[in-house]
Amino acid sequence: MKEISMLEGLGSALDPVGPPPQDLRRRVLSEALQSRSQRWWFGSRLGVRVAMVGGLAAVVTAVVLALQVVPFGSQGPAARAEAADILHAAAVQASHQTDLRVRPEQFIWVESIATVRATNEATRESAVESVRRTVWLSADGTKDGLIRQESRPGGTASDIVVPGCKDGVMTQSKGSDTGTSSCKPSPAYVADLPTDADTMLNYLYHNVDGTKNPRDQEAFSTAANLIREAYLRPASLSALFTAVAKIPGVTVVGDVTDEAGRKGVAISLNEVQDTRTDLIFDRNSHAYIGTRTVMATGADGLHAGDLLYSAAVLSIKVVDRVGG
Amino acid sequence: MTAGRADAAVIAASRDDAEEFGVIYDRYAAMLYRYAYRRLGQEHAEDVVAETFLAAFRHRGRYDVARQDARPWLFGIVTKEIARYRRAEEARYRALARAGAGEVVDGLADEVSLAVSAQAIRGRLADALRGLAPGDRDVLLLIAWSGLSYEEVAETMRIKVGTVRSRLHRARRRLREALGENVLAKFFEEHE
Numbered sequence: 001m002k003e004i005s006m007l008e009g010l011g012s013a014l015d016p017v018g019p020p021p022q023d024l025r026r027r028v029l030s031e032a033l034q035s036r037s038q039r040w041w042f043g044s045r046l047g048v049r050v051a052m053v054g055g056l057a058a059v060v061t062a063v064v065l066a067l068q069v070v071p072f073g074s075q076g077p078a079a080r081a082e083a084a085d086i087l088h089a090a091a092v093q094a095s096h097q098t099d100l101r102v103r104p105e106q107f108i109w110v111e112s113i114a115t116v117r118a119t120n121e122a123t124r125e126s127a128v129e130s131v132r133r134t135v136w137l138s139a140d141g142t143k144d145g146l147i148r149q150e151s152r153p154g155g156t157a158s159d160i161v162v163p164g165c166k167d168g169v170m171t172q173s174k175g176s177d178t179g180t181s182s183c184k185p186s187p188a189y190v191a192d193l194p195t196d197a198d199t200m201l202n203y204l205y206h207n208v209d210g211t212k213n214p215r216d217q218e219a220f221s222t223a224a225n226l227i228r229e230a231y232l233r234p235a236s237l238s239a240l241f242t243a244v245a246k247i248p249g250v251t252v253v254g255d256v257t258d259e260a261g262r263k264g265v266a267i268s269l270n271e272v273q274d275t276r277t278d279l280i281f282d283r284n285s286h287a288y289i290g291t292r293t294v295m296a297t298g299a300d301g302l303h304a305g306d307l308l309y310s311a312a313v314l315s316i317k318v319v320d321r322v323g324g
Numbered sequence: 325m326t327a328g329r330a331d332a333a334v335i336a337a338s339r340d341d342a343e344e345f346g347v348i349y350d351r352y353a354a355m356l357y358r359y360a361y362r363r364l365g366q367e368h369a370e371d372v373v374a375e376t377f378l379a380a381f382r383h384r385g386r387y388d389v390a391r392q393d394a395r396p397w398l399f400g401i402v403t404k405e406i407a408r409y410r411r412a413e414e415a416r417y418r419a420l421a422r423a424g425a426g427e428v429v430d431g432l433a434d435e436v437s438l439a440v441s442a443q444a445i446r447g448r449l450a451d452a453l454r455g456l457a458p459g460d461r462d463v464l465l466l467i468a469w470s471g472l473s474y475e476e477v478a479e480t481m482r483i484k485v486g487t488v489r490s491r492l493h494r495a496r497r498r499l500r501e502a503l504g505e506n507v508l509a510k511f512f513e514e515h516e
Contacts, residue, residue: 003499007468010446011362014420020357020373028353028374029346032381284346 023085030089030286033096082252083267087245089286094237097287102231102318104140108188109319110229112290113152113259114311128307130259135162135229136322141185142166146322188230195235197242204243213272216248220269223247224277224291231316241288244279253278258290260312270296275308289313331394335387345381348394353377355395356402359469365416368409376402396479399470403462403480410458420450445503452502456495463488464495 102108115130130152137145145162163170165183172179194200201219208218223244226232232240244250244267253266258280266278276296282289292310295302331348338344356376361369379401387397406413423443453461459481466477467488478485 003496003503004468006445006449006503007464007499009442010449011469013446014362015358016361016366016369019354021370024357024370024374025346025349025353028349028377029343031374031378032345033342285343 023082026085026089030092033092079251083250084245086252086265086267086281087241090281090288091238091241093286094241095234097234097237099234100231100318102139102189102191105143106139107136107145107319107322108139108231109317110135110313111315112229112311112313115259115307115309117308136319137162137188137229138164139187139189141187144322191233193232193236195239197239197246200236200239200243201246217269217271220244220247220250220277224279227288228291228311231318255283256280258312259310260314262289262312264289330392332387332389332392335384335394336389338384345384348380349377352395352398356398360402360406362469363406363413363465364409368412372402372405372409375405395472396476399466399472400480400482403466407458414454417450417454421447421454423447448503449499452499456498460491460495463491467492
């Protein structure tokens, strides 16, 4: 078998220097998911999957604050193209999500793990606090919603009522005091968000001149806020990710592990406040799984990369009533 | 969570939950990429691997779940995809042959000549690969480079084990002729 041994030698000499390129996986799987028939997706499996994610998350008790970052590239056209690839895959994934019917009287229920850095103004010392957060947000904004936070691991829960705005009036209670004020409802679910990328991009920019922040930063924040604790229709969510890819300055961060221990890839935008906000997508499914804000450079005793805020979305549902 | 499941179980699960197919990619992408890269080089290896997995995904409904190990199936698909690039593959071997020939002329000091002769032999080997019948080349390279057994190569190529043996025999004879017995002997004196 001398010829075979020699061929093995030739083969080794011809080997690639590394594993297949990272974006090949995305290319293959996003094309595969795109090609597959819709019927497979809309089966009951999605429900099972969501429930499973919740179940898995329940056993995650350790707080993983050391968010691991493996930078792929840095800046420049390549990093931008990489970000566009990630967002494209996310858009494809989003377009295949279930189009839920949301009635005005229902609530959007979102469970997440959130971590916030709290700074003591006097001592300038800061510490991070982690909570399990569950929200019930009124679909049309007219009913009272609820935010339930539980410090992690296994601390006490606190409930905060989010007053609904019914007939232009909002009723708030604090202790034994009750007061009313006029209001406009803020719906948690907007059925008529744009469903194509260009209209969505205009939508993201429509209010950008109201602040001192750069226009692109403001558009990016609007996008991040739209999906933070929300359910968007598949077409709108898909359009949103495609639109974000068009915001100048959006770049790739790299591989990250979120607080729920999930492997993700992140895209980001640097903000004038010396911070950077990331949107994180599941490395395998490309689904949006959360966001975080970190220091872009060191300041106030903090270092570049230190976490300011982070939220890992575990589960999103549409429910009929608050609490439970 | 997915570790330890046989390929067949993963492929069966991917029929209902398409994302499961990512497990198959993660298990075999590097292996198939390396194989395609050896035969076609970087330019086509990526496309071939992508096409292979997409074809596998499309046909996952037809996968015989009695076959626990998906490698013969995947190597069968990658072999078909590589066949579409036959001219590019043969051009690659031709280029390697030329590079090897150049090295021989350059034979210098003793230490260098050892490396040079290995290079020259690779050139001749590449030239011999170029001259093989495609079916013989597929069998030979699957045996040499994929790590599959004769039986698995038979399954991969959908041919009988006897046919694997006869194609292999023919291909090896061609390589021996191209190299010359004395070259083989010299190679092994120097490298063993």
